[in-house]
Amino acid sequence: MRYDRFIPLSCVAVLTIAGAAGAADPWSENAVSRHIDQRDYTGTLDAARLGELIDAGEALFVAKYTTVDGAGRPLATQAIIPTKRKRPVEQAFQRMQGMDANACSSCHNDPVVGGAGDFSVNVFVSEGFGNADFDSVDPQFSNERNTNHLMGAGLVELLAREMSADLQSQRNQAIRKAKSGGVEQTVRLVSKGVDFGVLTIHPDGIVDLTGLDGIDTDLVIRPFSQKGVMTSLRQFTINALNDHHGMQADERFGARWTGEADFDGDSHDREITTGDVSALVAWQASRPPPVTRKPENAEWQRLAGEGRARFDDFGCADCHRPTLPLDSLVFSDPGPLDAAGTLRLGEGGEGAVYDLALLDWAKTLPRDDEGRVLVPLFGDLKRHKIADRQVAVLGNELLAQRFVERDIFMTSELWGIASTAPYGHRGDLTTLNEVILAHGGEARESRDRYANADEDDRRALIAFLKTMEIPE
Incomplete structure (x- = not known):
């Protein structure tokens, strides 16, 4: 086991569980002392290794990031696609353009860590290309959003994956029928009893998308955010780390993808490793449902x-x-639908697979006659x-x-x-x-x-x- 974990100094219990040796000095102003190595948590995880990853993720979730850790993004915006500023911002913490929080738990804390937040911790959602020098919280510049809770988030993502696969299978089957039979096919897209409209497929391969209802044209359900635009906990996590804390994940902002080890110009690289993101995802995915x-x-x-x-x-x-x-309660990270800008299988990254049925709360979930x-x-x-x-x-x-x-x-x-x-x-x-x-x-x-x-x-x-x- 490698000891290059990402552990907040304040979380003594997590340090003990993770077996971290040689922790940084207790008077250090780092919020975190080590990074998780993704190679330690690949393949199918048993209960013990899953527990380690979850504990490390909780430590990350409550860590109050400091500039010594790399908090701040003087030359980067909050945009999902890595985007440069022309000049550094004068004020690092801003309610609209971010940063706007020290820890994930700063907003997700009511009534427990991972919960929701009240009006005082609202965030401002834009496409991330605004000018922080003059934009304000006026709704013409961004959308103000309340904090959602994360309880049961792993179950939500698993539902979205299964429903997306189901809808895409229905589409693909209709395409094959239209092509082989030379006859126009109309298919009503229904998964788990939810109706997402109709597709019409012409024999020449043209697909009429105008009958879709409540879903994107790629038939991927994006279950996170109020607008339903985030595909996975992994995507949500990487976005939030950069937006709210100025902590850049290697798998989106690292040198391999941007050509710069320190994309945001704060004199820190490797701010969030692939393993760190995996730990955060495991903690969120394992939250018990309400x-x-x-x-x-x-x-x-x-x-x-x-x-x-x-x-x-x-x-x-x-x-x-x-x-x-x-x-199925088996959760893979990264998942089959993770978007560009996140770790994806086949792009040089290995992932973890863990069964949420290993968790105590999963045993209390109701089941139907089919199990x-x-x-x-x-x-x-x-x-x-x-x-x-x-x-x-x-x-x-x-x-x-x-x-x-x-x-x-x-x-x-x-x-x-x-x-x-x-x-x-x-x-x-x-x-x-x-x-x-x-x-x-x-x-x-x-x-x-x-x-x-x-x-x-x-x-x-x-x-x-x-x-x-x-x-x-």
Whole structure:
């Protein structure tokens, strides 16, 4: 075992678990002392090695990065594609252009590390090419977003992978039929009960994409971010490290890809190694999912039971699906759909494979008659139009993100919603009642049913939603 791990000096327990020898002096101003070597965690990981990787990832997640570690990006922007500035920024920490946080846990901390955040830790999402000298938090320059929780994130990514493979298989089968039979084929794309529209394939190979609904044209489900534009935890992690902390991952910003060992011009190279990213991914992928709690209060129990029925009656379950079936708990990192700018198999990198079934919480997940895990996310991993002219609150952004229209967002998973106030993409709605009434567009009919229901039925729905918690 190599001892070149990336371990915060403050995390004595992690140092002990990882067996790190020769740690840096306790008075050092490095937040981290060693980097993870990817070669130590390739192939199929057993429970012990997975535990080591998860512990190291947690240490990274709570580390408060310093300039000695490489925090800061004076000559680089927050853009996903490595992009240079013409001159260094005068102020490293800025709410809009970043940096804007010291640690991942600075924002993901409510009610536990890996949880959500309130309005005070909102971030500003742009394409990363703005001028930090004069741009402001005005919505014409960027979209303000509230912090999502990461609990159950590994299950979400596994669902997205299976659904993407399913939809692409349906497309490919229709293409083969159109080509071999010389007859136009129309296929309705449905995976795990979620309808993503239709494709029409002509015998000459032309594919009509106009009937797609709630998904990109490559039929890859991107389950992360409010707009559904991040493919994987790995992509999300590398983006966030650069954007929020000015910590550049070798697999995107290193010399092999940019021609510069110190792309951001802060006099530090190897700020985040491939192994470091893998550790962060393992920690996030292993987060236990939220739970639905049975209240001790008898009246609350009664109301929550009625509220579960109202959830279906109002049509909430049409998009916020209570469960989606998952065939396998085996998580590979990198995954089959990781985007450019992340480690990808076949590009000189080796990855890890680990079974989330090794984790204690996985044993409590419900299963269907076929043995599939029923992931209780209350979502559908599909984008929907969520605003209209009369109810436009959730269409409050002015800039499109990755070509997704301004009023279209991924269905928010409701698991954990009782622990993640405030609500809405901007975190500017303080109650569940407010965010329900803010639903327009495709959710307008359900919203109106709720709005026109009697007070007892509305109270019952809120009582049910208040049982979906992130355990502390």
